[in-house]
Amino acid sequence: MSAAEKMVKLRIWRGDAKDGALQDVEVEANEGEVVLDVIHRVQATQMSDLAVRWNCKAGKCGSCSMEINGKPRLACMTRMNMFEEGETITVTPLRAFPVIRDLVTDVSFNYKKAMEIPAFAGPTDLKPGEYRMQQVDVERSQEFRKCIECFLCQDTCHVIRDHEENKKSFAGPRFFIRIAELDMHPLDTLRNRKKTAQEEHGLGMCNITKCCTEVCPEHIRITDNAIIPMKERVVDEKYDPIRWLGSKIRKREGIN
Amino acid sequence: MAGVFAPTRAKIAERTLRTDKWWLQPLITVVVLVSFIIYATIRAFEGKNYFAEPLISPFYSPCLTNGCPDGASLLGQPFGTIAIFGMVISPALFILIFPLGFRMTCYYYRKAYYRSFWQSPPACAVAEPHKTYTGETRAPLILQNGHRWFFFAGLIFNVLLTIDAVLAFRNADGQWGHLSVGTLVLLTNATLLWLYSASCHTCRHTIGGRLRNFSKHPVRYKLWGWVSVLNHRHPTFAWISLFGVALSDVYVRAVASGSITNFYFF
Numbered sequence: 001m002s003a004a005e006k007m008v009k010l011r012i013w014r015g016d017a018k019d020g021a022l023q024d025v026e027v028e029a030n031e032g033e034v035v036l037d038v039i040h041r042v043q044a045t046q047m048s049d050l051a052v053r054w055n056c057k058a059g060k061c062g063s064c065s066m067e068i069n070g071k072p073r074l075a076c077m078t079r080m081n082m083f084e085e086g087e088t089i090t091v092t093p094l095r096a097f098p099v100i101r102d103l104v105t106d107v108s109f110n111y112k113k114a115m116e117i118p119a120f121a122g123p124t125d126l127k128p129g130e131y132r133m134q135q136v137d138v139e140r141s142q143e144f145r146k147c148i149e150c151f152l153c154q155d156t157c158h159v160i161r162d163h164e165e166n167k168k169s170f171a172g173p174r175f176f177i178r179i180a181e182l183d184m185h186p187l188d189t190l191r192n193r194k195k196t197a198q199e200e201h202g203l204g205m206c207n208i209t210k211c212c213t214e215v216c217p218e219h220i221r222i223t224d225n226a227i228i229p230m231k232e233r234v235v236d237e238k239y240d241p242i243r244w245l246g247s248k249i250r251k252r253e254g255i256n
Numbered sequence: 257m258a259g260v261f262a263p264t265r266a267k268i269a270e271r272t273l274r275t276d277k278w279w280l281q282p283l284i285t286v287v288v289l290v291s292f293i294i295y296a297t298i299r300a301f302e303g304k305n306y307f308a309e310p311l312i313s314p315f316y317s318p319c320l321t322n323g324c325p326d327g328a329s330l331l332g333q334p335f336g337t338i339a340i341f342g343m344v345i346s347p348a349l350f351i352l353i354f355p356l357g358f359r360m361t362c363y364y365y366r367k368a369y370y371r372s373f374w375q376s377p378p379a380c381a382v383a384e385p386h387k388t389y390t391g392e393t394r395a396p397l398i399l400q401n402g403h404r405w406f407f408f409a410g411l412i413f414n415v416l417l418t419i420d421a422v423l424a425f426r427n428a429d430g431q432w433g434h435l436s437v438g439t440l441v442l443l444t445n446a447t448l449l450w451l452y453s454a455s456c457h458t459c460r461h462t463i464g465g466r467l468r469n470f471s472k473h474p475v476r477y478k479l480w481g482w483v484s485v486l487n488h489r490h491p492t493f494a495w496i497s498l499f500g501v502a503l504s505d506v507y508v509r510a511v512a513s514g515s516i517t518n519f520y521f522f
């Protein structure tokens with residue numbers, strides 16, 4: 001064993017929907033490695049049937065989401081040198097979604113939620129290709145386009161993580177940024193996004209405790225830049241009598 | 257708490273596997289907020305030692321009852337004297353509802369107390385102790401949507417407390433052109449309160465965030481950019497402005513009760 005190699009202790013959750021447990025393993029780790037590398041070495045040397053989802057190893061595909069020492073993280077972006085010497089590293093699947101096997105969960109909840117959000121509705125008098133937008137008008141939405149759909153934010157959000165029954169009425173932070181992106185889009189023509197955000201997608205369930213922002217590997221400021229602005233827009237429309245009256249008199253939504 | 261223990265999820269007995277001190281932040285929040293509430297309550301009911309020409313405590317400005325000393329009542333004394341069971345109500349109680357409501361509905365304080373007091377959630381990926389959860393969709397929490405009304409009320413208070421700071425450029429005999437430690441205290445307090453309001457999410461929304469096309473509103477876009485920079489620091493301003501209010505009161509109380517004299521630079 002060269003100087004750059006050392007043995008590390010892992011506890012990996014193994015099991016399926018019926019049962020499972022944490023299993024201890026010891027494995028070699030090299031200088032500069034990430035947790036995913038070490039899990040791959042466990043797979044190669046000791047647990048050949050260990051299920052783990054991954055793809056890019058570059059923090060860009062969003063596949064390797066799991067929980068490392070209890071925190072939702074990308075395994076390929078979690079460096080081994082952030083742990084103490086001799087520390088046991090606990091690795092489990094995401095705890096908000098149904099487990100399939102070992103570290104792999106069924107994230108189809110998120111695909112269902114994605115489908116519930118009406119797509120961009122461009123102006124009907126322009127053909128695609130004729131759209132013209134100013135950079136300052138699309139800047140805000142661009143932050144939200146960085147999302148890699150790792151669903152770590154969805155996993156950590158206590159609204160559904162801690163309350164399975166809320167899943168039917170709550171879209172979750174990843175989709176609040178989608179709604180915000182469209183509602184702030186200069187050319188989107190669907191004007192009921194604020195109302196449906198509150199009434200159908202469960203924006204009011206969010207209590208802005210910011211865990212989604214804390215775990216987002218793309219550092220999207222989900223709560224400050226998408227959720228709270230959407231909450232304020234909902235207030236404009238639903239809970240502010242003065243704005244409401246103004247919009248009735250001027251016969252337009254008031255946002256321009 | 258079906259949540260992480262729901263039948264389809266990975267079977268793990270612990271409510272969290274976090275190994276760091278996740279409980280520290282909520283604990284600090286509880287200790288600081290409870291200390292502030294205890295101090296503010298004692299002071300609000302005390303009903304004295306809040307004014308020493310030309311300084312007034314932020315807990316008591318504007319002083320709206322007959323019992324207020326001359327010079328403490330920027331807006332007159334519309335409430336006269338109101339007593340319940342022979343106990344005269346402290347003038348602080350007529351006004352504290354506004355700053356209290358402003359902070360209670362603040363997006364940042366909401367995060368802070370939902371996490372620390374209500375444990376919903378105590379920290380990220382730590383299961384909360386509640387069986388059901390409806391967030392801010394029902395009464396009373398749906399009232400959080402009224403934050404903007406408190407924001408505007410807060411602006412009025414900022415103006416009044418700024419006037420108090422300006423009035424503190426006088427000496428105890430009412431002559432202008434003097435500067436004391438008390439002047440600096442009130443000035444700092446007012447500045448911090450302005451920073452807290454200017455960095456508020458409602459401010460950010462009102463000033464420009466609600467627009468769809470920034471390009472049509474270049475001035476508001478600029479302002480929105482500045483407010484966004486402050487907004488990033490909103491939690492910091494929330495805490496230091498809270499300390500600012502408490503420490504200003506401590507100072508004014510010390511001067512008014514005679515335990516220290518307000519030092520004049522000139």
Ligand code: SF4
Pocket residue numbers: 153156157158159172173205206207208209210211212213223227
């Ligand atoms: S801020 Fe809202 S959406 Fe984000 S994790 Fe917290 S409750 Fe969920």
Ligand code: SF4
Pocket residue numbers: 062146147148149150151152153154173174177212215216217218219220222
């Ligand atoms: S918003 Fe961030 S945490 Fe959520 S899915 Fe996208 S990249 Fe992942």
Ligand code: FES
Pocket residue numbers: 054055056057058059060061062063064065074075076077
């Ligand atoms: S493997 Fe693609 S994000 Fe980790």
Ligand code: FES
Pocket residue numbers: 358362363364365403407452453456457458459490
């Ligand atoms: S004062 Fe904190 S968000 Fe408005």
